[in-house]
Amino acid sequence: MTRAQNSRKTRREVLAEFRGGEILAAARRVFARRGFDAATLEEVAQEAGIAKGTLYLYFPSKEEIFWAAVRERMLELRQRAQAAMRQAEGVQARVRAAIAVRGELMRSDTEFMRIYLTEFGHLCAHPTRHRKPFRELYLAMARDLADVLEDGMRAGELRPGPPLELALTLQFLMRDCFTARYMGVFADDGLNLENFVFELFWHGVRPQSAPPRPVKKPAAAPRRMRKTR
Amino acid sequence: MTRAQNSRKTRREVLAEFRGGEILAAARRVFARRGFDAATLEEVAQEAGIAKGTLYLYFPSKEEIFWAAVRERMLELRQRAQAAMRQAEGVQARVRAAIAVRGELMRSDTEFMRIYLTEFGHLCAHPTRHRKPFRELYLAMARDLADVLEDGMRAGELRPGPPLELALTLQFLMRDCFTARYMGVFADDGLNLENFVFELFWHGVRPQSAPPRPVKKPAAAPRRMRKTR
DNA sequence: TATAATACTGACTCTAGAGTCAGTATTATG
DNA sequence: CATAATACTGACTCTAGAGTCAGTATTATA
Numbered sequence: 001m002t003r004a005q006n007s008r009k010t011r012r013e014v015l016a017e018f019r020g021g022e023i024l025a026a027a028r029r030v031f032a033r034r035g036f037d038a039a040t041l042e043e044v045a046q047e048a049g050i051a052k053g054t055l056y057l058y059f060p061s062k063e064e065i066f067w068a069a070v071r072e073r074m075l076e077l078r079q080r081a082q083a084a085m086r087q088a089e090g091v092q093a094r095v096r097a098a099i100a101v102r103g104e105l106m107r108s109d110t111e112f113m114r115i116y117l118t119e120f121g122h123l124c125a126h127p128t129r130h131r132k133p134f135r136e137l138y139l140a141m142a143r144d145l146a147d148v149l150e151d152g153m154r155a156g157e158l159r160p161g162p163p164l165e166l167a168l169t170l171q172f173l174m175r176d177c178f179t180a181r182y183m184g185v186f187a188d189d190g191l192n193l194e195n196f197v198f199e200l201f202w203h204g205v206r207p208q209s210a211p212p213r214p215v216k217k218p219a220a221a222p223r224r225m226r227k228t229r
Numbered sequence: 230m231t232r233a234q235n236s237r238k239t240r241r242e243v244l245a246e247f248r249g250g251e252i253l254a255a256a257r258r259v260f261a262r263r264g265f266d267a268a269t270l271e272e273v274a275q276e277a278g279i280a281k282g283t284l285y286l287y288f289p290s291k292e293e294i295f296w297a298a299v300r301e302r303m304l305e306l307r308q309r310a311q312a313a314m315r316q317a318e319g320v321q322a323r324v325r326a327a328i329a330v331r332g333e334l335m336r337s338d339t340e341f342m343r344i345y346l347t348e349f350g351h352l353c354a355h356p357t358r359h360r361k362p363f364r365e366l367y368l369a370m371a372r373d374l375a376d377v378l379e380d381g382m383r384a385g386e387l388r389p390g391p392p393l394e395l396a397l398t399l400q401f402l403m404r405d406c407f408t409a410r411y412m413g414v415f416a417d418d419g420l421n422l423e424n425f426v427f428e429l430f431w432h433g434v435r436p437q438s439a440p441p442r443p444v445k446k447p448a449a450a451p452r453r454m455r456k457t458r
Numbered sequence: 459t460a461t462a463a464t465a466c467t468g469a470c471t472c473t474a475g476a477g478t479c480a481g482t483a484t485t486a487t488g
Numbered sequence: 489c490a491t492a493a494t495a496c497t498g499a500c501t502c503t504a505g506a507g508t509c510a511g512t513a514t515t516a517t518a
Contacts, residue, residue, distance in 0.1 A: 012464085019465095035355050037266040040505060051467045053508075062506065118354045121347035124412050126264050139414055149434070159436040165415055165425065166434060169406065176401035177394075183353050185368055186394055196394065204433035205378070205395060207388040241494085248495095269475060280497045282478075291476065 020058050023048050024069045032111035035118050036066055067130040070123075071137065073112045077105050078141050085144065091152035096198055098145050099174060103194040106178040117179045142167040173197045249287050252277050253298040261340035264347050265295055296359040299352075300366065302341045306334050307370050314373065320381035325427055327374050328403060332423040335407045346408045371396040402426050 026048035030039045041062055045052040059065045084097040106113045123134045145167035152158035177193050180186040186193070255277035259268045270291055274281040288294045313326040335342045352363045374396035381387035406422050409415040415422070 015465095035351060038355070041507085042505075052506090053468065054466055056507070057465075060507095114354065118350035121350050121408070122264060124408065125343065125347045126267070135412065135414065142414075152434075156436065158434045159432070161428075161434065162416065162420060162425075165406075165409070165420065166429070168409055168414060169402065169429060172401065172405035172409070173398065176405065177398065179350070179353065180394070180397055180401070183364065185364065185371075185397060187391065191391060191394065196391075199390075200395070200398060200433065201429070202433045202435055203388075204429065204431045204435075205381075205387045205390065206431055206433075207385065244495095270477085271475075281476090282498065283496055285477070286495075289477095 016058070019050075020068075023050075023055060023058055023065065024072060027065050027069045028073075028111045028115065031066060031069065031119075032114040036115075036122065041065075063128065063130065066119075067133075070112075070115060070119075071133070073105070073109065074134075074137050074141075077101065078137070078144070080105070081141060082144055085148060091148060091155065091157045092202070094148045095145075095152075095170070095201070096194075098148070098170070099194050099198055102171075102174045103178075106174070113178060114182070117175065117182065120175065138171070139168075142171055145170060170197075170201055173201060245287070248279075249297075252279075252284060252287055252294065253301060256294050256298045257302075257338075257340045257344065260295060260298065260348075261343040265344075265351065270294075292357065292359065295348075296362075299341075299344060299348075300362070302334070302338065303363075303366050303370075306330065307366070307373070309334070310370060311373055314377060320377060320384065320386045321431070323377045324374075324381075324399070324430070325423075327377070327399070328423050328427055331400075331403045332407075335403070342407060343411070346404065346411065349404065367400070368397075371400055374399060399426075399430055402430060 023044070027039075027044050030044045030047050033039070034043070039062075041055055042052055044065070045055055048055075055065065059068065081098050081101045084101045085094045088094045088097040122128075123131065125131075142164060146163040149158060149161075149166055150163040153160050153163065174197055177186065177197055181188065181193060252273070256268075256273050259273045259276050262268070263272070268291075270284055271281055273294070274284055277284075284294065288297065310327050310330045313330045314323045317323045317326040351357075352360065354360075371393060375392040378387060378395055379392040382389050382392065403426055406415065406426055410417065410422060
Protein backbone atom coordinates (compact mmCIF):
# COMPACT_ATOMS: atom_id res chain seq x y z
CA MET A 1 0.00 0.00 0.00
CA THR A 2 2.91 2.33 -0.40
CA ARG A 3 1.29 3.34 -3.64
CA ALA A 4 1.62 6.78 -5.15
CA GLN A 5 -1.30 8.38 -3.44
CA ASN A 6 0.26 11.80 -3.14
CA SER A 7 -1.27 14.22 -5.66
CA ARG A 8 0.20 12.32 -8.63
CA LYS A 9 -2.39 10.30 -10.46
CA THR A 10 -2.53 6.56 -10.17
CA ARG A 11 -2.22 4.56 -13.33
CA ARG A 12 -5.80 3.56 -12.62
CA GLU A 13 -6.94 7.16 -12.40
CA VAL A 14 -5.26 8.09 -15.62
CA LEU A 15 -6.89 5.16 -17.32
CA ALA A 16 -10.26 6.10 -15.89
CA GLU A 17 -9.88 9.67 -17.06
CA PHE A 18 -8.95 8.50 -20.51
CA ARG A 19 -11.95 6.22 -20.72
CA GLY A 20 -14.19 9.02 -19.50
CA GLY A 21 -12.86 11.30 -22.21
CA GLU A 22 -13.42 8.67 -24.85
CA ILE A 23 -16.99 8.31 -23.71
CA LEU A 24 -17.62 12.03 -23.83
CA ALA A 25 -16.19 12.27 -27.32
CA ALA A 26 -18.41 9.45 -28.50
CA ALA A 27 -21.35 11.04 -26.73
CA ARG A 28 -20.67 14.30 -28.51
CA ARG A 29 -20.78 12.59 -31.85
CA VAL A 30 -24.02 10.82 -31.12
CA PHE A 31 -25.77 13.78 -29.51
CA ALA A 32 -24.75 15.84 -32.50
CA ARG A 33 -26.23 13.34 -34.92
CA ARG A 34 -29.46 12.76 -33.05
CA GLY A 35 -30.12 15.48 -30.54
CA PHE A 36 -30.43 14.75 -26.86
CA ASP A 37 -33.72 12.92 -26.84
CA ALA A 38 -33.28 10.82 -29.92
CA ALA A 39 -29.78 9.79 -28.93
CA THR A 40 -29.54 6.39 -27.27
CA LEU A 41 -26.89 5.29 -24.85
CA GLU A 42 -26.68 2.06 -26.77
CA GLU A 43 -25.40 4.07 -29.71
CA VAL A 44 -23.04 6.05 -27.54
CA ALA A 45 -21.61 2.84 -26.17
CA GLN A 46 -21.23 1.39 -29.62
CA GLU A 47 -19.57 4.58 -30.82
CA ALA A 48 -17.15 4.39 -27.92
CA GLY A 49 -16.53 0.70 -28.55
CA ILE A 50 -17.72 -0.43 -25.14
CA ALA A 51 -20.83 -1.99 -23.64
CA LYS A 52 -23.73 0.05 -22.38
CA GLY A 53 -23.20 -1.06 -18.81
CA THR A 54 -19.70 0.39 -18.86
CA LEU A 55 -21.08 3.86 -19.39
CA TYR A 56 -22.66 3.60 -15.98
CA LEU A 57 -19.32 2.88 -14.38
CA TYR A 58 -18.23 6.36 -15.41
CA PHE A 59 -21.41 8.41 -15.41
CA PRO A 60 -24.61 8.03 -13.46
CA SER A 61 -27.10 8.93 -16.19
CA LYS A 62 -27.69 10.06 -19.73
CA GLU A 63 -28.22 13.63 -18.63
CA GLU A 64 -24.97 13.67 -16.77
CA ILE A 65 -23.09 12.39 -19.79
CA PHE A 66 -24.65 15.08 -21.90
CA TRP A 67 -23.84 17.85 -19.55
CA ALA A 68 -20.27 16.66 -18.98
CA ALA A 69 -19.75 16.58 -22.74
CA VAL A 70 -21.06 20.09 -23.19
CA ARG A 71 -19.40 21.63 -20.19
CA GLU A 72 -15.98 20.37 -21.11
CA ARG A 73 -16.05 22.30 -24.36
CA MET A 74 -17.68 25.38 -22.92
CA LEU A 75 -15.01 25.71 -20.29
CA GLU A 76 -12.40 25.33 -22.96
CA LEU A 77 -14.09 27.98 -25.07
CA ARG A 78 -14.14 30.40 -22.19
CA GLN A 79 -10.46 29.84 -21.49
CA ARG A 80 -9.51 30.42 -25.07
CA ALA A 81 -11.68 33.49 -25.37
CA GLN A 82 -10.18 35.01 -22.25
CA ALA A 83 -6.68 34.33 -23.47
CA ALA A 84 -7.38 35.74 -26.91
CA MET A 85 -8.94 38.88 -25.52
CA ARG A 86 -6.03 39.40 -23.18
CA GLN A 87 -3.61 39.03 -26.07
CA ALA A 88 -5.40 41.56 -28.22
CA GLU A 89 -4.83 45.27 -27.97
CA GLY A 90 -7.73 47.70 -27.82
CA VAL A 91 -11.48 47.20 -27.78
CA GLN A 92 -12.00 46.54 -31.43
CA ALA A 93 -9.28 43.91 -31.60
CA ARG A 94 -10.61 42.27 -28.48
CA VAL A 95 -14.09 42.02 -29.86
CA ARG A 96 -12.67 40.59 -33.03
CA ALA A 97 -10.66 38.12 -30.99
CA ALA A 98 -13.75 36.99 -29.08
CA ILE A 99 -15.52 36.43 -32.36
CA ALA A 100 -12.55 34.64 -33.88
CA VAL A 101 -12.27 32.18 -31.02
CA ARG A 102 -15.92 31.28 -31.24
CA GLY A 103 -15.70 30.95 -34.99
CA GLU A 104 -12.67 28.76 -34.65
CA LEU A 105 -14.47 26.41 -32.29
CA MET A 106 -17.56 26.25 -34.46
CA ARG A 107 -15.45 25.39 -37.46
CA SER A 108 -13.17 22.90 -35.76
CA ASP A 109 -15.62 21.01 -33.58
CA THR A 110 -18.71 20.57 -35.67
CA GLU A 111 -20.12 17.99 -33.31
CA PHE A 112 -20.10 20.33 -30.41
CA MET A 113 -21.47 23.10 -32.56
CA ARG A 114 -24.45 21.07 -33.60
CA ILE A 115 -25.26 20.12 -30.06
CA TYR A 116 -24.85 23.68 -29.02
CA LEU A 117 -27.09 24.96 -31.76
CA THR A 118 -29.75 22.36 -31.34
CA GLU A 119 -29.94 22.00 -27.60
CA PHE A 120 -29.33 25.58 -26.59
CA GLY A 121 -33.03 26.26 -26.24
CA HIS A 122 -33.56 23.25 -24.06
CA LEU A 123 -30.55 23.97 -21.96
CA CYS A 124 -31.89 27.44 -21.28
CA ALA A 125 -35.54 26.79 -20.92
CA HIS A 126 -36.46 23.57 -19.29
CA PRO A 127 -35.76 22.88 -15.69
CA THR A 128 -32.99 20.34 -15.69
CA ARG A 129 -30.38 19.98 -13.03
CA HIS A 130 -28.02 21.58 -15.51
CA ARG A 131 -29.88 24.66 -16.49
CA LYS A 132 -28.35 26.70 -13.74
CA PRO A 133 -24.72 25.76 -14.27
CA PHE A 134 -25.18 26.15 -18.00
CA ARG A 135 -26.60 29.61 -17.63
CA GLU A 136 -23.87 30.56 -15.24
CA LEU A 137 -21.17 29.48 -17.60
CA TYR A 138 -22.84 31.20 -20.51
CA LEU A 139 -23.25 34.36 -18.50
CA ALA A 140 -19.68 34.22 -17.30
CA MET A 141 -18.48 34.24 -20.89
CA ALA A 142 -20.74 37.15 -21.61
CA ARG A 143 -19.39 39.04 -18.64
CA ASP A 144 -15.83 38.59 -19.83
CA LEU A 145 -16.88 40.22 -23.04
CA ALA A 146 -19.01 42.82 -21.32
CA ASP A 147 -15.97 44.04 -19.41
CA VAL A 148 -14.24 44.73 -22.68
CA LEU A 149 -17.24 46.57 -24.02
CA GLU A 150 -17.50 48.63 -20.87
CA ASP A 151 -13.88 49.67 -21.23
CA GLY A 152 -14.68 50.71 -24.75
CA MET A 153 -17.59 52.80 -23.61
CA ARG A 154 -15.52 54.54 -20.99
CA ALA A 155 -12.91 55.27 -23.61
CA GLY A 156 -15.56 56.63 -25.96
CA GLU A 157 -14.81 54.02 -28.58
CA LEU A 158 -18.31 52.62 -28.16
CA ARG A 159 -21.49 54.48 -27.60
CA PRO A 160 -23.04 53.93 -24.19
CA GLY A 161 -25.35 50.95 -23.75
CA PRO A 162 -25.99 48.00 -21.49
CA PRO A 163 -22.71 46.07 -21.69
CA LEU A 164 -23.91 42.68 -20.55
CA GLU A 165 -26.87 42.71 -22.89
CA LEU A 166 -24.68 43.75 -25.77
CA ALA A 167 -22.19 41.04 -24.95
CA LEU A 168 -24.91 38.41 -24.83
CA THR A 169 -26.23 39.66 -28.10
CA LEU A 170 -22.86 39.24 -29.72
CA GLN A 171 -22.70 35.69 -28.43
CA PHE A 172 -26.13 35.08 -29.87
CA LEU A 173 -25.11 36.51 -33.19
CA MET A 174 -22.19 34.16 -33.51
CA ARG A 175 -24.24 31.14 -32.65
CA ASP A 176 -27.04 32.14 -34.97
CA CYS A 177 -24.91 32.89 -37.95
CA PHE A 178 -23.21 29.56 -37.68
CA THR A 179 -26.58 27.89 -37.26
CA ALA A 180 -27.70 29.63 -40.39
CA ARG A 181 -24.74 28.45 -42.36
CA TYR A 182 -25.23 24.98 -41.05
CA MET A 183 -28.91 25.12 -41.98
CA GLY A 184 -27.85 26.19 -45.43
CA VAL A 185 -29.77 29.45 -45.43
CA PHE A 186 -26.64 31.57 -45.39
CA ALA A 187 -24.55 31.71 -48.50
CA ASP A 188 -22.11 28.87 -48.15
CA ASP A 189 -19.13 30.76 -49.44
CA GLY A 190 -18.26 34.30 -50.31
CA LEU A 191 -19.39 35.39 -46.88
CA ASN A 192 -16.89 35.58 -44.06
CA LEU A 193 -19.15 34.95 -41.11
CA GLU A 194 -16.83 36.37 -38.53
CA ASN A 195 -16.42 39.52 -40.49
CA PHE A 196 -20.12 39.75 -41.18
CA VAL A 197 -20.93 39.52 -37.51
CA PHE A 198 -18.25 41.97 -36.51
CA GLU A 199 -19.28 44.55 -39.08
CA LEU A 200 -22.91 44.33 -38.13
CA PHE A 201 -22.21 44.51 -34.45
CA TRP A 202 -19.78 47.33 -34.82
CA HIS A 203 -21.38 49.49 -37.48
CA GLY A 204 -24.94 48.33 -37.90
CA VAL A 205 -26.57 48.60 -41.29
CA ARG A 206 -26.34 52.37 -41.55
CA PRO A 207 -23.97 53.81 -44.12
CA GLN A 208 -20.70 55.10 -42.71
CA SER A 209 -21.55 58.76 -42.89
CA ALA A 210 -18.18 59.94 -41.66
CA PRO A 211 -15.53 57.29 -41.14
CA PRO A 212 -13.91 58.20 -37.79
CA ARG A 213 -10.47 57.10 -38.90
CA PRO A 214 -9.32 55.77 -42.25
CA VAL A 215 -7.95 52.61 -40.61
CA LYS A 216 -9.02 50.42 -43.46
CA LYS A 217 -7.28 47.18 -42.62
CA PRO A 218 -4.95 46.08 -45.43
CA ALA A 219 -6.28 42.62 -46.27
CA ALA A 220 -7.20 40.52 -43.29
CA ALA A 221 -7.50 41.51 -39.66
CA PRO A 222 -4.08 42.42 -38.27
CA ARG A 223 -4.00 39.64 -35.73
CA ARG A 224 -0.57 38.20 -35.70
CA MET A 225 1.70 40.28 -33.52
CA ARG A 226 1.94 39.04 -30.01
CA LYS A 227 3.73 41.73 -28.06
CA THR A 228 4.05 41.86 -24.28
CA ARG A 229 4.41 38.11 -23.96
CA MET B 230 -78.15 15.11 -50.10
CA THR B 231 -79.04 18.60 -51.19
CA ARG B 232 -76.77 19.63 -48.37
CA ALA B 233 -74.84 22.84 -48.42
CA GLN B 234 -71.79 21.59 -50.25
CA ASN B 235 -71.10 24.78 -52.13
CA SER B 236 -68.12 26.61 -50.64
CA ARG B 237 -70.01 27.45 -47.43
CA LYS B 238 -68.93 25.31 -44.57
CA THR B 239 -71.14 22.63 -43.12
CA ARG B 240 -72.08 22.89 -39.50
CA ARG B 241 -70.03 19.78 -39.09
CA GLU B 242 -67.00 21.33 -40.69
CA VAL B 243 -67.22 24.40 -38.55
CA LEU B 244 -67.43 22.26 -35.46
CA ALA B 245 -64.50 20.18 -36.57
CA GLU B 246 -62.45 23.26 -37.25
CA PHE B 247 -63.30 24.63 -33.85
CA ARG B 248 -62.30 21.43 -32.13
CA GLY B 249 -59.09 21.36 -34.10
CA GLY B 250 -58.30 24.87 -32.96
CA GLU B 251 -58.99 24.00 -29.36
CA ILE B 252 -56.62 21.08 -29.61
CA LEU B 253 -53.88 23.21 -31.10
CA ALA B 254 -54.27 25.81 -28.39
CA ALA B 255 -54.04 23.16 -25.71
CA ALA B 256 -51.08 21.64 -27.49
CA ARG B 257 -49.35 24.97 -27.54
CA ARG B 258 -49.72 25.33 -23.82
CA VAL B 259 -48.39 21.87 -23.11
CA PHE B 260 -45.51 22.03 -25.59
CA ALA B 261 -44.58 25.36 -24.09
CA ARG B 262 -44.50 23.93 -20.58
CA ARG B 263 -42.64 20.75 -21.42
CA GLY B 264 -40.93 21.02 -24.77
CA PHE B 265 -41.72 18.66 -27.58
CA ASP B 266 -40.24 15.49 -26.23
CA ALA B 267 -41.35 15.76 -22.64
CA ALA B 268 -44.87 16.74 -23.62
CA THR B 269 -47.36 13.88 -23.56
CA LEU B 270 -50.50 13.65 -25.62
CA GLU B 271 -52.30 12.53 -22.50
CA GLU B 272 -51.60 15.96 -21.05
CA VAL B 273 -52.60 17.71 -24.24
CA ALA B 274 -55.90 15.84 -24.23
CA GLN B 275 -56.50 16.70 -20.60
CA GLU B 276 -55.67 20.34 -21.26
CA ALA B 277 -58.17 20.33 -24.12
CA GLY B 278 -60.76 18.57 -22.00
CA ILE B 279 -61.07 15.55 -24.27
CA ALA B 280 -59.83 11.97 -24.36
CA LYS B 281 -56.56 11.01 -25.91
CA GLY B 282 -58.25 9.00 -28.61
CA THR B 283 -60.08 12.07 -29.80
CA LEU B 284 -56.81 13.74 -30.70
CA TYR B 285 -56.31 11.07 -33.30
CA LEU B 286 -59.63 11.90 -34.93
CA TYR B 287 -58.21 15.30 -35.80
CA PHE B 288 -54.50 14.72 -36.20
CA PRO B 289 -52.55 11.66 -37.21
CA SER B 290 -49.62 11.99 -34.80
CA LYS B 291 -47.88 13.97 -32.13
CA GLU B 292 -45.51 15.48 -34.65
CA GLU B 293 -48.34 16.62 -36.81
CA ILE B 294 -50.06 18.30 -33.90
CA PHE B 295 -46.87 20.07 -33.02
CA TRP B 296 -46.23 21.30 -36.49
CA ALA B 297 -49.82 22.42 -37.02
CA ALA B 298 -49.67 24.39 -33.79
CA VAL B 299 -46.46 26.09 -34.78
CA ARG B 300 -47.34 26.74 -38.39
CA GLU B 301 -50.63 28.39 -37.57
CA ARG B 302 -48.84 31.08 -35.61
CA MET B 303 -45.98 31.46 -38.01
CA LEU B 304 -48.32 32.09 -40.90
CA GLU B 305 -50.15 34.64 -38.81
CA LEU B 306 -46.88 36.30 -37.91
CA ARG B 307 -45.87 36.55 -41.50
CA GLN B 308 -49.19 38.06 -42.50
CA ARG B 309 -49.00 40.65 -39.79
CA ALA B 310 -45.41 41.48 -40.57
CA GLN B 311 -46.19 41.96 -44.23
CA ALA B 312 -49.13 44.18 -43.44
CA ALA B 313 -47.17 46.26 -40.96
CA MET B 314 -44.30 46.74 -43.35
CA ARG B 315 -46.66 47.78 -46.11
CA GLN B 316 -48.29 50.29 -43.80
CA ALA B 317 -45.00 51.85 -42.79
CA GLU B 318 -43.25 54.52 -44.80
CA GLY B 319 -39.55 54.30 -45.59
CA VAL B 320 -36.94 51.71 -44.77
CA GLN B 321 -36.32 52.65 -41.18
CA ALA B 322 -40.01 52.63 -40.29
CA ARG B 323 -40.47 49.32 -42.05
CA VAL B 324 -37.66 47.70 -40.17
CA ARG B 325 -39.09 49.07 -36.96
CA ALA B 326 -42.48 47.70 -37.94
CA ALA B 327 -41.08 44.24 -38.60
CA ILE B 328 -39.48 44.33 -35.18
CA ALA B 329 -42.61 45.60 -33.52
CA VAL B 330 -44.81 42.86 -34.93
CA ARG B 331 -42.45 40.19 -33.73
CA GLY B 332 -42.19 41.83 -30.35
CA GLU B 333 -45.94 42.04 -30.13
CA LEU B 334 -46.32 38.33 -30.82
CA MET B 335 -43.63 37.40 -28.34
CA ARG B 336 -45.30 39.46 -25.68
CA SER B 337 -48.86 38.42 -26.39
CA ASP B 338 -48.44 34.71 -27.02
CA THR B 339 -45.93 33.53 -24.50
CA GLU B 340 -46.77 29.91 -25.12
CA PHE B 341 -45.86 30.13 -28.75
CA MET B 342 -42.79 32.12 -27.92
CA ARG B 343 -41.49 29.47 -25.58
CA ILE B 344 -42.01 26.75 -28.11
CA TYR B 345 -40.35 28.84 -30.72
CA LEU B 346 -37.38 29.60 -28.51
CA THR B 347 -36.94 26.09 -27.26
CA GLU B 348 -37.62 24.03 -30.34
CA PHE B 349 -36.12 26.29 -32.95
CA GLY B 350 -32.89 24.36 -32.96
CA HIS B 351 -34.63 21.05 -33.41
CA LEU B 352 -36.91 22.39 -36.08
CA CYS B 353 -33.89 23.54 -38.02
CA ALA B 354 -31.49 20.77 -37.44
CA HIS B 355 -32.96 17.35 -37.24
CA PRO B 356 -34.52 15.65 -40.18
CA THR B 357 -38.22 15.66 -39.46
CA ARG B 358 -40.92 15.76 -42.07
CA HIS B 359 -41.39 19.37 -41.03
CA ARG B 360 -37.93 20.73 -41.28
CA LYS B 361 -38.35 21.71 -44.87
CA PRO B 362 -41.68 23.54 -44.57
CA PHE B 363 -40.45 25.23 -41.42
CA ARG B 364 -37.34 26.46 -43.10
CA GLU B 365 -39.29 27.63 -46.06
CA LEU B 366 -41.67 29.63 -43.95
CA TYR B 367 -38.85 31.07 -41.93
CA LEU B 368 -36.97 31.98 -45.07
CA ALA B 369 -40.05 33.49 -46.64
CA MET B 370 -40.37 35.87 -43.71
CA ALA B 371 -36.73 36.75 -44.02
CA ARG B 372 -37.15 37.43 -47.71
CA ASP B 373 -40.01 39.82 -47.06
CA LEU B 374 -37.67 41.71 -44.84
CA ALA B 375 -34.74 41.36 -47.17
CA ASP B 376 -36.71 43.11 -49.90
CA VAL B 377 -37.11 46.10 -47.64
CA LEU B 378 -33.42 46.11 -46.82
CA GLU B 379 -32.53 45.87 -50.47
CA ASP B 380 -34.67 48.88 -51.23
CA GLY B 381 -32.83 50.71 -48.48
CA MET B 382 -29.50 49.81 -49.98
CA ARG B 383 -30.50 50.99 -53.40
CA ALA B 384 -31.69 54.25 -51.87
CA GLY B 385 -28.42 54.63 -50.00
CA GLU B 386 -30.14 54.55 -46.63
CA LEU B 387 -28.29 51.36 -45.79
CA ARG B 388 -24.78 50.42 -46.64
CA PRO B 389 -24.47 47.57 -49.09
CA GLY B 390 -24.49 44.03 -47.74
CA PRO B 391 -26.13 40.66 -48.24
CA PRO B 392 -29.82 41.45 -47.73
CA LEU B 393 -31.10 37.97 -46.96
CA GLU B 394 -28.38 37.29 -44.46
CA LEU B 395 -29.00 40.61 -42.78
CA ALA B 396 -32.72 39.95 -42.65
CA LEU B 397 -32.18 36.55 -41.11
CA THR B 398 -29.85 38.07 -38.61
CA LEU B 399 -32.48 40.54 -37.55
CA GLN B 400 -34.94 37.72 -37.06
CA PHE B 401 -32.39 35.93 -34.98
CA LEU B 402 -31.78 38.99 -32.90
CA MET B 403 -35.42 39.35 -32.03
CA ARG B 404 -35.77 35.75 -31.05
CA ASP B 405 -32.59 35.78 -29.03
CA CYS B 406 -33.32 38.91 -27.12
CA PHE B 407 -36.69 37.61 -26.11
CA THR B 408 -35.10 34.33 -25.16
CA ALA B 409 -32.68 36.23 -23.04
CA ARG B 410 -35.38 38.13 -21.28
CA TYR B 411 -37.27 34.94 -20.75
CA MET B 412 -34.15 33.28 -19.38
CA GLY B 413 -33.80 36.19 -17.04
CA VAL B 414 -30.34 37.19 -18.22
CA PHE B 415 -31.52 40.43 -19.74
CA ALA B 416 -32.58 43.22 -17.44
CA ASP B 417 -36.26 42.65 -16.86
CA ASP B 418 -37.24 46.26 -17.07
CA GLY B 419 -35.64 49.50 -18.08
CA LEU B 420 -34.68 47.97 -21.40
CA ASN B 421 -36.97 48.31 -24.35
CA LEU B 422 -36.07 45.18 -26.26
CA GLU B 423 -37.46 46.32 -29.54
CA ASN B 424 -35.56 49.53 -29.35
CA PHE B 425 -32.43 47.79 -28.23
CA VAL B 426 -32.55 45.46 -31.20
CA PHE B 427 -33.33 48.22 -33.64
CA GLU B 428 -30.56 50.46 -32.41
CA LEU B 429 -28.00 47.72 -32.54
CA PHE B 430 -29.05 46.57 -35.95
CA TRP B 431 -29.20 50.05 -37.31
CA HIS B 432 -26.20 51.73 -35.71
CA GLY B 433 -24.06 49.02 -34.23
CA VAL B 434 -22.06 49.77 -31.11
CA ARG B 435 -19.93 52.49 -32.64
CA PRO B 436 -20.51 56.03 -31.46
CA GLN B 437 -22.51 58.20 -33.83
CA SER B 438 -19.61 60.18 -35.15
CA ALA B 439 -21.71 62.45 -37.32
CA PRO B 440 -25.45 62.05 -36.94
CA PRO B 441 -26.82 62.15 -40.50
CA ARG B 442 -29.93 63.97 -39.38
CA PRO B 443 -30.78 65.31 -35.95
CA VAL B 444 -33.99 63.26 -35.81
CA LYS B 445 -33.58 62.49 -32.14
CA LYS B 446 -36.98 61.03 -31.31
CA PRO B 447 -38.71 62.94 -28.49
CA ALA B 448 -39.41 60.21 -25.95
CA ALA B 449 -40.54 56.94 -27.42
CA ALA B 450 -40.45 55.80 -31.01
CA PRO B 451 -42.81 57.92 -33.13
CA ARG B 452 -44.97 55.06 -34.23
CA ARG B 453 -48.56 56.13 -34.21
CA MET B 454 -49.39 57.99 -37.35
CA ARG B 455 -50.87 55.84 -40.02
CA LYS B 456 -51.04 57.92 -43.13
CA THR B 457 -51.96 56.61 -46.58
CA ARG B 458 -53.49 53.52 -45.07
C1' DT C 459 0.41 -20.18 -10.52
C1' DA C 460 -3.47 -19.19 -7.32
C1' DT C 461 -6.58 -15.82 -5.90
C1' DA C 462 -8.13 -11.43 -5.11
C1' DA C 463 -9.51 -7.14 -6.99
C1' DT C 464 -11.07 -4.54 -10.61
C1' DA C 465 -13.09 -3.60 -15.22
C1' DC C 466 -16.31 -4.78 -18.34
C1' DT C 467 -20.40 -7.13 -20.46
C1' DG C 468 -25.00 -7.59 -22.46
C1' DA C 469 -29.29 -9.93 -21.51
C1' DC C 470 -32.80 -8.48 -18.64
C1' DT C 471 -36.29 -5.51 -16.11
C1' DC C 472 -39.27 -1.79 -15.95
C1' DT C 473 -41.55 2.24 -17.38
C1' DA C 474 -43.55 5.69 -20.03
C1' DG C 475 -45.97 7.05 -23.51
C1' DA C 476 -47.51 6.86 -28.67
C1' DG C 477 -50.94 5.01 -31.10
C1' DT C 478 -55.39 1.66 -31.44
C1' DC C 479 -60.02 0.14 -31.32
C1' DA C 480 -64.15 -2.11 -29.41
C1' DG C 481 -67.52 -0.03 -27.09
C1' DT C 482 -70.50 4.06 -25.52
C1' DA C 483 -72.70 8.55 -25.97
C1' DT C 484 -74.59 12.00 -28.85
C1' DT C 485 -76.79 13.86 -32.65
C1' DA C 486 -79.29 13.65 -37.03
C1' DT C 487 -82.99 11.65 -39.83
C1' DG C 488 -87.19 9.17 -41.31
C1' DC D 489 -89.70 7.17 -31.24
C1' DA D 490 -86.51 4.01 -33.84
C1' DT D 491 -82.40 3.63 -36.02
C1' DA D 492 -78.62 5.19 -38.45
C1' DA D 493 -74.59 8.05 -38.54
C1' DT D 494 -71.22 10.38 -36.25
C1' DA D 495 -68.30 11.84 -32.28
C1' DC D 496 -65.99 10.50 -28.51
C1' DT D 497 -63.85 7.45 -24.91
C1' DG D 498 -60.20 5.27 -22.22
C1' DA D 499 -58.44 0.69 -21.29
C1' DC D 500 -55.27 -1.74 -23.88
C1' DT D 501 -51.15 -3.04 -26.89
C1' DC D 502 -46.62 -2.47 -28.23
C1' DT D 503 -42.16 -0.51 -28.43
C1' DA D 504 -38.07 1.72 -27.32
C1' DG D 505 -34.80 2.75 -24.47
C1' DA D 506 -32.87 4.03 -19.60
C1' DG D 507 -30.91 1.84 -16.08
C1' DT D 508 -29.41 -2.87 -13.52
C1' DC D 509 -26.73 -6.71 -12.17
C1' DA D 510 -25.24 -11.56 -12.19
C1' DG D 511 -21.73 -13.29 -14.60
C1' DT D 512 -17.17 -13.08 -17.33
C1' DA D 513 -12.66 -11.28 -18.58
C1' DT D 514 -8.65 -8.87 -17.26
C1' DT D 515 -5.19 -7.30 -14.40
C1' DA D 516 -2.69 -6.95 -10.04
C1' DT D 517 -0.71 -9.25 -6.00
C1' DA D 518 1.07 -12.97 -3.02
